[in-house]
Amino acid sequence: MDSIVxxxxxxxxxxxxxxxxxxxxxSGNQNILIDAGSGVTQRLSEHGLKPSAIDIILITHLHSDHIVDLYQLYISGWHSGRTKPFKLVGPRGIEKFFNKTMEAYDDELSLRIEWEKRPNKAGLEIEIIEINEEFTFDDQDIKIKSIEVQHQPVEPAYGYEFLVKNKKVTYSGxxxxxxxxxxxxxxxxxxxxxVFVDLNFDDKRMTQDTLKNVREYHSTPEDVGKLxxxxxxxxxxxxxxxxxVFDEEGLRNEISKYYDGKIIVGSDLDVFNL
Known part of the structure; x- marks a missing residue:
């Protein structure tokens, strides 16, 4: 079934x-993953999907929380039977990052390949596409287009637009x-x-500049509602x-001042059918 998870x-x-x-x-026979945050393979398992089933990984930007489990996806996808290349799409710099990651794991991976003698060597191949001006993907089941967004000084940063059987889904990054x-x-x-909900000042782990700068490159509830x-x-x-951790009802009420449509405070493993 066509869905967002x-x-x-x-x-x-x-x-x-x-x-x-x-x-x-x-959508159809395509499983597209956006970002690779901590615990993604566990959540895929809870959802009932093997990492080997992922066709493309779209990266929004190179902050660590969005890319930290890329190698785990790579190795666990191979372990679970991937027979096609590991396909990665992202901003300028993603190839350098992943190549350095592979370099760090080179001895470990070489030993696994030699000792475990798995049959699916094609699953070890890597295909990386760095977005130049725009990334597009056009399949009978799904169309994808990158959207350059505003996360300066982290740039470029991307959101993504999906068209699934004439239903549009956009992802902000x-x-x-x-x-x-x-x-x-x-x-x-x-x-x-x-959404940037709020941060309580704690002088043991932040300065006033921390609060100001983190807020500046994220969207406030007002921003999200107005958009x-x-x-x-x-x-x-x-x-x-x-x-x-935040007041979910308070967040919903704040955004509803600016947006009169349906507001869903997402949780891990929520599924939206298309």
């Missing part, structure tokens, strides 16, 4: 309820208010959007919460 809705702060950011979009995202999300069935309203989206799914 929120595998991880958390942020860099650890949470046993909200794992690192990762979302699965499934990490961004402050993005006009590109607003335009891409016009009349979308689902907009999946990050969803301007784009006339049918369903707003909140995701990638900073921090991971």
């Amino acid at each position: 929120l595998l991880g809705t958390g942020c860099p702060s650890p949470s046993h309820e909200r794992f690192g950011p990762s979302t699965l979009v499934t 990490d961004t402050k208010y993005s006009k590109n995202l607003e335009n891409a999300s016009k009349n979308a069935e689902y907009l999946i959007h990050e 969803a309203q301007a784009a006339n989206v049918k369903n707003l799914v909140l995701n990638h919460f900073v921090p991971p």
